[in-house]
Amino acid sequence: MISLSNLHKSFGSQTVLNGLDLEIPAGQITAIIGPSGEGKSVLIKHMIGLMQPDQGRIEVDGESILGIRRSQLNRIREKFGMLFQNAALFDSMNVFENVAFPLQEKTALSKSEIRDRVISALEDVGLKNVEHKYTDELSGGMKKRVGLARALLLNPKIILFDEPTTGLDPIIKRAIHQLIKDTHAKFGFTAVVVSHEIPEIFDVAQNVAMLYKGRILQFGTAAEIRHSQDPVVRQFVSGSLDGPIQMV
Numbered sequence: 001m002i003s004l005s006n007l008h009k010s011f012g013s014q015t016v017l018n019g020l021d022l023e024i025p026a027g028q029i030t031a032i033i034g035p036s037g038e039g040k041s042v043l044i045k046h047m048i049g050l051m052q053p054d055q056g057r058i059e060v061d062g063e064s065i066l067g068i069r070r071s072q073l074n075r076i077r078e079k080f081g082m083l084f085q086n087a088a089l090f091d092s093m094n095v096f097e098n099v100a101f102p103l104q105e106k107t108a109l110s111k112s113e114i115r116d117r118v119i120s121a122l123e124d125v126g127l128k129n130v131e132h133k134y135t136d137e138l139s140g141g142m143k144k145r146v147g148l149a150r151a152l153l154l155n156p157k158i159i160l161f162d163e164p165t166t167g168l169d170p171i172i173k174r175a176i177h178q179l180i181k182d183t184h185a186k187f188g189f190t191a192v193v194v195s196h197e198i199p200e201i202f203d204v205a206q207n208v209a210m211l212y213k214g215r216i217l218q219f220g221t222a223a224e225i226r227h228s229q230d231p232v233v234r235q236f237v238s239g240s241l242d243g244p245i246q247m248v
């Protein structure tokens with residue numbers, strides 16, 4: 001589905017990805033965990049062609065997304081939905097307009113069809129009667145839901161979630177995690193979730209990849225990573241100050 005091989009990416013003298021290999025299984029939820037600043041956001045930006053590697057291969061459904069024409073890349077990008085860290089809503093638009101935006105841009109649907117789809121997508125994420133609210137009238141959890149409704153709308157094959165629950169209270173966190181699981185069960189997309197929510201993410205994702213020092217240190221089922229014997233993974237999962245991961 002998404003296949004990354006031998007990815008290298010540096011910013012000036014800082015090497016972020018250093019020969020990374022990763023296969024994201026189709027139709028499943030895969031979490032990417034790892035210490036802050038290790039390159040998790042950089043990694044998912046590569047998956048959708050928002051960043052280009054210095055070296056390596058990236059394939060989506062067997063097609064390379066590197067060195068291709070803009071129009072080809074845009075066609076491949078239509079397979080993706082993305083929920084950015086800050087939900088990336090437009091401040092100048094209300095909820096309805098934010099969610100309707102991709103439909104208006106990408107389809108020739110009539111106004112009433114767009115309206116029906118937007119309302120139904122908002123219902124899928126548990127939002128009702130908020131269409132006329134503006135971004136600054138929404139709580140953090142509502143913004144994430146609106147972002148998720150927008151990401152779901154075009155029925156993407158793949159959804160990338162960059163820290164979907166950061167900054168939310170524990171109950172809303174749980175609600176968003178449940179929503180990711182429920183919408184995944186309903187729509188069957190391939191999901192990649194960058195997350196710091198340990199241990200909660202082990203109940204959301206089927207697979208977990210631990211990013212460390214520019215590579216995937218370990219990839220396995222949620223249970224395998226949770227009970228990993230690798231000293232780095234163990235320290236990270238337990239949140240211990242003692243171990244090979246050094247605080248700067």
Ligand SMILES: Nc1ncnc2c1ncn2[C@@H]1O[C@H](COP(=O)(O)OP(=O)(O)OP(=O)(O)O)[C@@H](O)[C@H]1O
Pocket residue numbers: 011016034035036037038039040041042043
């Ligand atoms: N466009 C850029 N230009 C220069 N440096 C960048 C750029 N994007 C990311 N970096 C650097 O790459 C490193 C990895 O950043 P990234 O945001 O991917 O980390 P992360 O693992 O997602 O961190 P966190 O868990 O804190 O969100 C950081 O040191 C960051 O400063």
